[in-house]
Amino acid sequence: MTPNTTRRNETSRRAILTAAFDLLAETGYAKLSIEGIAARAGVGKQTIYRWWPSKGAVIFDAFLMLSEGAEGEPPTLPDTGDLAADLTLVLRATVVEMNDPRYEQPMRALATEIAHDPELAAVYAERLDGPLKEAKRQRLRSAQRAGQLAEDIDLDVAVDLIWGPLFSRWLQRSGPLTAAYADRVVATALDGLRPRRSGA
Known part of the structure; x- marks a missing residue:
């Protein structure tokens, strides 16, 4: 019987990503190494380098695997x-x-x-961040068509206004990241983005 190379490769790939994810939780990113991932996964490190150029790229794919379906159908909101209820739901889920851990x-x-890695940044933008941003823009376009947002707003800026505060607070650990904070972000953003009433 001819070995199923595709299945074997997929098994090895998942073992590598699982090993990377587990080691990251155990040792932290600074101590994570390709050698350590290979040893945990039971493969040679050249197998890893054949599929990924860096440990950052391995972690990115491990994150996608954990996210389950992040690269399946295009994301939608x-x-x-x-609009307020939909954004509140999405931002609360983002906080969770x-x-x-x-x-x-x-x-x-x-x-x-x-x-620090422009190549990884480009891959991240193409495979994850770009599709997510487009889903966000699509939801805001729908709100524009319904008259819930001003027709002349810059949708890219609007996306940054709505989602940016959560990422900034999380990244810098500048305050508690809670559902209540997400609610305030939505309310504040939409107060500034709603169409102005004539005579107001």
């Missing part, structure tokens, strides 16, 4: 017709994810590597 280490490791 809820669109019930109530950012506070989840399973996600914190890989997300902080990625933030560090992306700041």
